[in-house]
Amino acid sequence: MERIAFLIERTGEQLSCLLNPENVVVRRSAGIRAASTTTGVIAGLTMTDDPLVATGGGLTEIDLDLLFDTEIDRELRPRLSPAEDVGTDAQLLPDVRDMTRPIWNLAENGEPAEGFGALPLVRLIWGRAWNIPGVMVSVAEKFERFAADGRPQRSWLRLRLRRVDYDIGAAPPRLPATSQFEPPSLDRAAGEDRAVRIALLPDENGLPSPRIDEIVAAYYGDASYTHAVLAFNDIADPLSVPEGSILVLPDIAQLATP
Numbered sequence: 001m002e003r004i005a006f007l008i009e010r011t012g013e014q015l016s017c018l019l020n021p022e023n024v025v026v027r028r029s030a031g032i033r034a035a036s037t038t039t040g041v042i043a044g045l046t047m048t049d050d051p052l053v054a055t056g057g058g059l060t061e062i063d064l065d066l067l068f069d070t071e072i073d074r075e076l077r078p079r080l081s082p083a084e085d086v087g088t089d090a091q092l093l094p095d096v097r098d099m100t101r102p103i104w105n106l107a108e109n110g111e112p113a114e115g116f117g118a119l120p121l122v123r124l125i126w127g128r129a130w131n132i133p134g135v136m137v138s139v140a141e142k143f144e145r146f147a148a149d150g151r152p153q154r155s156w157l158r159l160r161l162r163r164v165d166y167d168i169g170a171a172p173p174r175l176p177a178t179s180q181f182e183p184p185s186l187d188r189a190a191g192e193d194r195a196v197r198i199a200l201l202p203d204e205n206g207l208p209s210p211r212i213d214e215i216v217a218a219y220y221g222d223a224s225y226t227h228a229v230l231a232f233n234d235i236a237d238p239l240s241v242p243e244g245s246i247l248v249l250p251d252i253a254q255l256a257t258p
Contacts, residue, residue: 012207064159
């Protein structure tokens with residue numbers, strides 16, 4: 001099972017989720033507003049809709065429902081030695097909020113030195129099909145299975161990620177609104193005749209360094225080719241690549257070949 005994770009662009013920190021989400025909702029709002037003049041909004045004629053003005057842009061948001069459970073987390077961890085195993089004593093039961101707090105922190109306004117509104121840019125990565133940069137705009141959590149002292153042991157966490165440009169100061173990437181469901185456009189001119197090969201080495205977090213999407217963006221000039229490159233290299237999970245693996249960057253014409 002591929003891991004779903006959030007990568008914090010500024011620090012490179014990886015926040016892995018316990019289980020893949022049961023459902024994902026993608027929502028797109030077009031860039032429109034009601035037509036208006038200096039005296040106010042222009043109303044439509046009788047029995048018609050109000051006139052609208054296209055403003056360009058729009059919003060793309062992704063909603064995910066994630067499960068966190070202290071017992072499942074304990075089962076997935078490497079088996080502890082008797083000296084390390086704390087058992088299930090009521091005074092030593094964990095708190096599921098310790099697992100979900102890093103995701104809550106993504107919706108905070110950043111450190112005081114960064115100023116208000118400095119939400120961290122994060123990247124949702126899930127297998128080869130999802131690689132979306134954005135900011136966390138809302139988080140909600142429902143708790144279950146409480147210890148005697150009130151500590152919750154299970155959390156159903158719902159979050160909303162709003163997609164933003166890979167580089168906020170640069171031009172918007174050439175991506176359709178539903179890019180996670182569509183293959184990347186391969187209409188660019190062919191590049192070098194010979195494929196480039198790059199060794200993937202893990203960093204201190206176990207991630208390929210640099211990340212595959214960063215390599216693709218630097219080589220092709222567009223991160224939307226990441227899905228095609230992963231498929232070409234038969235990589236299912238870009239967060240879990242054996243050390244020493246070689247990433248092949250072929251000519252764009254080869255990527256376009258079925």
